[in-house]
Amino acid sequence: SQELEQSPQSLIVQEGKNLTINCTSSKTLYGLYWYKQKYGEGLIFLMMLQKGGEEKSHEKITAKLDEKKQQSSLHITASQPSHAGIYLCGAVGSNYKLTFGKGTLLTVNP
Amino acid sequence: GAGVSQSPSNKVTEKGKDVELRCDPISGHTALYWYRQSLGQGLEFLIYFQGNSAPDKSGLPSDRFSAERTGGSVSTLTIQRTQQEDSAVYLCASSPGINYGYTFGSGTRLTVV
Numbered sequence: 001s002q003e004l005e006q007s008p009q010s011l012i013v014q015e016g017k018n019l020t021i022n023c024t025s026s027k028t029l030y031g032l033y034w035y036k037q038k039y040g041e042g043l044i045f046l047m048m049l050q051k052g053g054e055e056k057s058h059e060k061i062t063a064k065l066d067e068k069k070q071q072s073s074l075h076i077t078a079s080q081p082s083h084a085g086i087y088l089c090g091a092v093g094s095n096y097k098l099t100f101g102k103g104t105l106l107t108v109n110p
Numbered sequence: 111g112a113g114v115s116q117s118p119s120n121k122v123t124e125k126g127k128d129v130e131l132r133c134d135p136i137s138g139h140t141a142l143y144w145y146r147q148s149l150g151q152g153l154e155f156l157i158y159f160q161g162n163s164a165p166d167k168s169g170l171p172s173d174r175f176s177a178e179r180t181g182g183s184v185s186t187l188t189i190q191r192t193q194q195e196d197s198a199v200y201l202c203a204s205s206p207g208i209n210y211g212y213t214f215g216s217g218t219r220l221t222v223v
Contacts (some may be wrong), residue, residue, distance in 0.1 A: 033211065042114075042201060043214040086152065090212070097166055098143060098203070098212055102152035 004089055004101035012107045013079050021074045021104045023089035029069045033098070043088065046074075076106075084108045086087040112136075114215035116202050122221045123192055131187040131218045135204030142185050143205075143212065144177060148198040156200075159185060192222045 003026040023032070031050050034053065035043040047056045049065035049072060056063055060077045069093050075084055086103045115134040123129050135142050144156040155169040159179045168178070174192075179185040189196055199217040 035214070043203075045211045045213065048211050076138040090153075097155060097158055099155060100145075100153040 004091055004099065006087075006089060006101035006104050008104060009102070010105040010107070012109065015080060015108055015110050016078055019076050019079055019106070021087050021106070023072045023074070023101055025069070025070045025091055027093065029065065029072070029091050029094040032065055032069075032072045033092075034063050034072070034074055035090060035100075037086045037088060037103070039085075046087075060104045079106075079108045081108045081110055114204050114213050115205075116200075116215035116218050118202060118218060119216065120127045120219045120221075122161060122223060125222055126191055128188065129192055129220065130189045131139075131189075131200050131220070133185045133187070133202030133204075135183065135185070135202070137158055137183075138212055139206050139213075140182065141205040141207065142179060144185070144187050145201045145203070146171075146198045147193035147201060147217070153201070156187070189220075192220075194222045196220060197222045 005024045007022045020026055033048050034046040037043050037075040039102045047063045054065045062075045065072045084106055086105050088100050088103045089097050090100045112172055114136055117132045121129055130135055137222045140161055142159040146154045157170055157177050158166045161182050162179050174190045175218040177187045197220055199219050201214055201217045204214040
């Protein structure tokens with residue numbers, strides 16, 4: 001089965017700093033999803049990447065999928081307290097099952 | 111509806127009782143997923159529906175767990191004889207297809223006392 005490893009597990013940054021979260025897959029990614037979750041809430045869809053080398057941006061968040069389609073990174077520029085939460089990467093395997101990494105807990109200190 | 115709706119949002123039940131959790135997906139979404147998220151744990155896949163059929167039930171933790179989907183729409187996750195280790199947030203997601211984003215509901219927080 002496909003396994004996703006996220007790093008770091010947790011991250012504390014000062015407001016205004018840039019940060020990167022990584023997601024590495026044990027198999028080729030057919031579709032890679034980034035979600036954000038705040039404590040006690042559901043998951044908020046951020047972005048989906050499918051093509052090797054693809055890069056997408058939404059406001060101050062940019063996600064990339066590497067050419068070999070086995071690693072993705074999520075980059076936040078000039079972080080704000082509103083960016084705090086748990087970031088999850090998810091991948092769809094050949095069996096159409098969406099599986100997730102264990103998440104990265106981001107804390108942004110004002 | 112505009113999003114995936116789950117009910118109840120919170121459920122407290124006594125050990126040994128049965129519970130039913132409901133998920134109303136976005137209209138027209140053929141794929142429906144159930145996940146469980148325990149405190150400090152990641153998202154654990156439970157079951158996946160394509161239409162009314164469940165091609166993958168591999169994530170159901172035990173035979174106390176079952177799920178069904180009717181009319182290609184509403185899904186119910188039933189837990190029989192609940193145990194304390196069943197306490198978790200149960201999340202439902204739906205999607206129109208593999209190349210589209212998955213929309214999650216806000217979850218049902220189940221507490222077994």
